[in-house]
Amino acid sequence: MINKYLFFFSAIWLGLGSAQAQNRYYFPSYTGGFDATIPTPEQFLGYPVGSHYTRYDRIVDYLKELDRLSDKVSFKVIGKTYEERPQVIAFFTSVENQKKLESLRTEHLQLIDPKAAAPDYKKLPVVVHLAYTVHGNENSSSEAALLTAYYLTASTAPETALWLQNAVISLDPAENPDGRDRAVQWFNQHKSFPPVTDPLDREHNELWPGGRFNHYLNDLNRDWLPLAHIESRNRMAFHRDWYPNVMIDFHEMGTSSTYYFEPSKPYSTENDLIPRATYDVLNVHLARYFAKALDNLGSLYWTKEQFDNLSPIYGSTYPDFTGGVGVTFEVGSSRGLAQEGSNGIVTFPFTIRNHLATGLAAVKGAVEEKELYLKHLRDFYASALIDAQKFPTKAYVFGSSTDENLTNRFLETLLLHKIKVYDLPQNVTVDAKKFDKGRAFVVPTNQPEYRLVHSIFEEVTAFHDSVFYDVTGWSLVHGYGLPYAKLKDVALVKGEPIGTRQTVAGQILNGPSNYAYVLNWSDFHASKALSLLQQADVQTKVAMRPFSVETGGRSGSGPQMTNDSRIQDFSYGSIVVPVAGQKLSPDSLYALIGRVSRQAGVPFVGVPTGLNAKGIDLGSNNIRMLKKPEVAMLVGQGVNPSEAGEVWFLLSDQLNLPLTKIDINSLSRVDWTRYNTVVLVGGQYNSLDKTMVGKLKSWVENGGTLITTKNASEWAIRQGLVKENLLASVVPSRADTVKTAGAAKPTDQTKMVSPDRVSPDRVSPDRVSPDRVSPDRVDFANISLREGPRAVAGSIYTADLDLTNPIGFGFSDRKIFIFRNGTTFLKPSSSPYSTVVKYTASPYVSGFVSTENKKKISNSAAVVVSTEGQGRVVLFADNPNFRSYWHGTSRLFLNAILFGQHLSVPTPPVSSDEN
Numbered sequence: 001m002i003n004k005y006l007f008f009f010s011a012i013w014l015g016l017g018s019a020q021a022q023n024r025y026y027f028p029s030y031t032g033g034f035d036a037t038i039p040t041p042e043q044f045l046g047y048p049v050g051s052h053y054t055r056y057d058r059i060v061d062y063l064k065e066l067d068r069l070s071d072k073v074s075f076k077v078i079g080k081t082y083e084e085r086p087q088v089i090a091f092f093t094s095v096e097n098q099k100k101l102e103s104l105r106t107e108h109l110q111l112i113d114p115k116a117a118a119p120d121y122k123k124l125p126v127v128v129h130l131a132y133t134v135h136g137n138e139n140s141s142s143e144a145a146l147l148t149a150y151y152l153t154a155s156t157a158p159e160t161a162l163w164l165q166n167a168v169i170s171l172d173p174a175e176n177p178d179g180r181d182r183a184v185q186w187f188n189q190h191k192s193f194p195p196v197t198d199p200l201d202r203e204h205n206e207l208w209p210g211g212r213f214n215h216y217l218n219d220l221n222r223d224w225l226p227l228a229h230i231e232s233r234n235r236m237a238f239h240r241d242w243y244p245n246v247m248i249d250f251h252e253m254g255t256s257s258t259y260y261f262e263p264s265k266p267y268s269t270e271n272d273l274i275p276r277a278t279y280d281v282l283n284v285h286l287a288r289y290f291a292k293a294l295d296n297l298g299s300l301y302w303t304k305e306q307f308d309n310l311s312p313i314y315g316s317t318y319p320d321f322t323g324g325v326g327v328t329f330e331v332g333s334s335r336g337l338a339q340e341g342s343n344g345i346v347t348f349p350f351t352i353r354n355h356l357a358t359g360l361a362a363v364k365g366a367v368e369e370k371e372l373y374l375k376h377l378r379d380f381y382a383s384a385l386i387d388a389q390k391f392p393t394k395a396y397v398f399g400s401s402t403d404e405n406l407t408n409r410f411l412e413t414l415l416l417h418k419i420k421v422y423d424l425p426q427n428v429t430v431d432a433k434k435f436d437k438g439r440a441f442v443v444p445t446n447q448p449e450y451r452l453v454h455s456i457f458e459e460v461t462a463f464h465d466s467v468f469y470d471v472t473g474w475s476l477v478h479g480y481g482l483p484y485a486k487l488k489d490v491a492l493v494k495g496e497p498i499g500t501r502q503t504v505a506g507q508i509l510n511g512p513s514n515y516a517y518v519l520n521w522s523d524f525h526a527s528k529a530l531s532l533l534q535q536a537d538v539q540t541k542v543a544m545r546p547f548s549v550e551t552g553g554r555s556g557s558g559p560q561m562t563n564d565s566r567i568q569d570f571s572y573g574s575i576v577v578p579v580a581g582q583k584l585s586p587d588s589l590y591a592l593i594g595r596v597s598r599q600a601g602v603p604f605v606g607v608p609t610g611l612n613a614k615g616i617d618l619g620s621n622n623i624r625m626l627k628k629p630e631v632a633m634l635v636g637q638g639v640n641p642s643e644a645g646e647v648w649f650l651l652s653d654q655l656n657l658p659l660t661k662i663d664i665n666s667l668s669r670v671d672w673t674r675y676n677t678v679v680l681v682g683g684q685y686n687s688l689d690k691t692m693v694g695k696l697k698s699w700v701e702n703g704g705t706l707i708t709t710k711n712a713s714e715w716a717i718r719q720g721l722v723k724e725n726l727l728a729s730v731v732p733s734r735a736d737t738v739k740t741a742g743a744a745k746p747t748d749q750t751k752m753v754s755p756d757r758v759s760p761d762r763v764s765p766d767r768v769s770p771d772r773v774s775p776d777r778v779d780f781a782n783i784s785l786r787e788g789p790r791a792v793a794g795s796i797y798t799a800d801l802d803l804t805n806p807i808g809f810g811f812s813d814r815k816i817f818i819f820r821n822g823t824t825f826l827k828p829s830s831s832p833y834s835t836v837v838k839y840t841a842s843p844y845v846s847g848f849v850s851t852e853n854k855k856k857i858s859n860s861a862a863v864v865v866s867t868e869g870q871g872r873v874v875l876f877a878d879n880p881n882f883r884s885y886w887h888g889t890s891r892l893f894l895n896a897i898l899f900g901q902h903l904s905v906p907t908p909p910v911s912s913d914e915n
Contacts, residue, residue: 136179481888
């Protein structure tokens with residue numbers, strides 16, 4: 001069979017290939033004809049599919065051409081990427097359906113309304129969405145998209161006509177266009193004639209960062225719930241326009257793997273909020289079609305072993321939370337034109353053909369049982385209301401009275417997910433937390449999107465397994481770090497749901513000033529305003545102590561609002577902009593601050609005097625000048641691309657701050673004096689020799705701020721850049737190896753089996769119970785059960801924050817939530833001044849963690865500041881910017897960037913008993 005694929009390649013490269021030969025290879029079982037007026041991809045592109053990686057713009061052009069030539073195709077642009085590439089969708093359905101596509105969409109949406117009457121399912125088409133290449137270097141699927149589009153348009157077979165009559169098939173040729181083109185350039189640049197199959201060839205080994213990620217190096221397949229990036233928000237708007245009944249998410253895996261499709265691992269990596277029919281009926285039904293398609297090709301495949309459906313962060317799992325069935329496809333990748341693997345030589349056409357076959361099989365399966373999938377969508381939302389009525393929490397209230405912008409960001413995300421949110425009708429106090437009318441909102445659980453509401457607000461503390469593919473704690477409300485509370489009734493749910501998020505209007509309170517303007521640091525967008533002022537070369541200062549000013553209530557719009565003076569409090573970190581000493585005139589400064597205020601959506605206060613009503617005065621030495629951050633970050637081979645991208649995105653999106661990304665291989669050319677802040681995210685820095693480490697240490701001692709996260713913090717400690725210590729690593733105890741419930745069926749749909757409560761009789765019969773194995777031995781089949789708990793599987797914890805430290809400026813509550821998915825354990829500093837954030841004694845909130853790791857995290861340090869000479873090193877044990885939605889801790893990172901220059905702490909005196 002391998003020789004057959006190589007012969008096919010040879011025919012292509014020798015010019016012996018033809019459209020007919022391509023069709024025979026890619027559609028080997030097809031006996032029908034093709035419409036000759038529709039060009040094959042090869043005819044349109046000028047080369048056979050599989051002989052070259054196709055640029056995204058050419059894929060888009062082909063879909064446009066199909067739209068021009070055929071009344072069975074329509075084309076839509078749903079947005080743009082950061083690199084200005086269009087995000088597009090092509091719709092394939094019968095000519096009759098195309099003429100009434102909008103009315104079909106409207107009728108389909110009736111299925112998500114539990115109050116609507118049941119339709120005649122025979123008259124409704126099933127909606128199938130084929131989503132390709134969310135990981136940009138998993139390229140075979142976009143090539144398969146070309147052939148799928150051609151087949152659906154040109155096939156003259158009666159079966160294809162039946163599909164188009166009974167389905168609306170939407171096709172996204174590349175969910176990550178920017179990453180795809182980055183990878184396409186690499187593979188095309190390094191391919192050979194004939195192909196080099198050696199896995200060590202440069203073609204098969206992309207250099208950092210690779211094409212997997214989007215422009216900002218974010219994994220878009222993990223962004224379905226957070227919606228942090230523009231591609232995801234555009235995609236979500238489309239998803240909510242159509243609510244696909246079946247959605248296929250195409251991927252690639254290692255060259256030595258075969259082909260994976262769902263069903264996933266029963267119970268253990270599935271979410272108990274989802275009706276069992278999704279997994280046991282719909283998924284299993286489709287799997288038979290996938291198996292038959294691959295059987296016909298003689299392609300090997302597997303199911304039920306690795307990939308999970310646990311959280312709605314994935315493109316293959318989010319549809320399960322909106323009444324459809326999402327399916328992951330993974331094909332063993334050639335990562336180039338051809339590569340050797342344990343199963344022989346894997347060719348690019350071979351991987352394309354597998355994805356083509358299963359994609360068409362998905363359409364076939366959905367059409368032949370369309371009533372099953374249409375009825376499931378309606379039943380899904382009806383059952384959501386039933387499940388919600390059983391759930392003890394009846395509503396959630398959330399919102400910060402001092403951080404309106406972050407509250408509104410969270411509100412916007414909920415609305416994008418079509419979650420019903422209501423204005424808080426009155427001021428309330430719940431669980432000792434105050435929520436103010438106009439600045440807080442209420443989310444009832446008794447609504448069709450109950451399952452997403454639960455996922456966003458609730459902790460997950462019980463699991464069926466201890467081996468996971470990704471995160472196990474994903475609740476957005478903890479990530480945002482906003483005050484929230486659970487309600488036992490719906491008394492606060494009043495009025496109509498909110499339609500759109502209101503933009504926060506910035507203004508200058510108290511009108512123009514000839515003395516100073518003050519900005520409270522409690523709003524998340526205050527950092528944006530400060531950075532914009534610094535980019536405009538405005539002198540700014542930060543208050544290291546609280547103070548209160550007397551204001552007259554005059555608005556920036558001019559007229560006096562009230563004659564009554566009032567006192568306004570400003571806490572740690574408030575920004576002071578003096579009028580004197582600026583390069584701008586007072587009038588120009590006032591105009592600039594007004595523009596910045598409106599752009600950032602935060603209020604400034606004009607003050608007429610430096611004599612404050614309470615606290616320090618504006619001329620105090622505790623109000624210190626700020627230097628504009630000049631930030632560099634090391635990138636390149638060994639550095640975690642996602643973590644680097646999260647920093648890049650944060651500084652660009654939040655601060656409008658240019659970040660210098662320095663490749664590790666270019667360090668010998670660096671003039672360190674140009675930068676006052678350097679960031680090292682998680683990764684390996686062993687390539688930095690002693691000379692380079694010495695230069696970095698000297699730069700810190702001369703006044704620089706070094707910020708490290710995760711294992712970069714470990715590296716800094718081991719290199720002697722700081723005089724701090726690590727805690728010893730954790731080896732799972734024998735008890736941790738018993739934390740697997742195997743495939744045992746849950747007794748409560750809303751609860752998973754706690755790893756700490758698994759009894760020996762719940763161990764799967766195909767596994768040897770650890771109770772029957774001596775402590776110094778583990779059966780081979782149970783290796784993953786023992787090794788799995790070594791990791792901290794993306795879980796959530798509480799920590800105590802020093803609000804008076806510059807890193808804690810702007811926070812109002814010492815208790816913060818921290819996400820961690822690594823095993824960097826920092827020992828609290830020997831200096832009483834240096835441990836800025838410390839995990840609480842009982843920190844666990846949500847997600848999986850072994851008993852031993854939980855003990856290790858308890859009372860360990862989360863953030864440590866170490867003064868070194870005139871500079872300082874800020875050590876984060878975790879990634880504070882995780883996936884660009886952990887705003888509750890990303891503001892710690894922003895504070896380190898903006899206020900790092902004032903982070904020096906005294907060296908503690910040596911006690912008498914140490915002399």
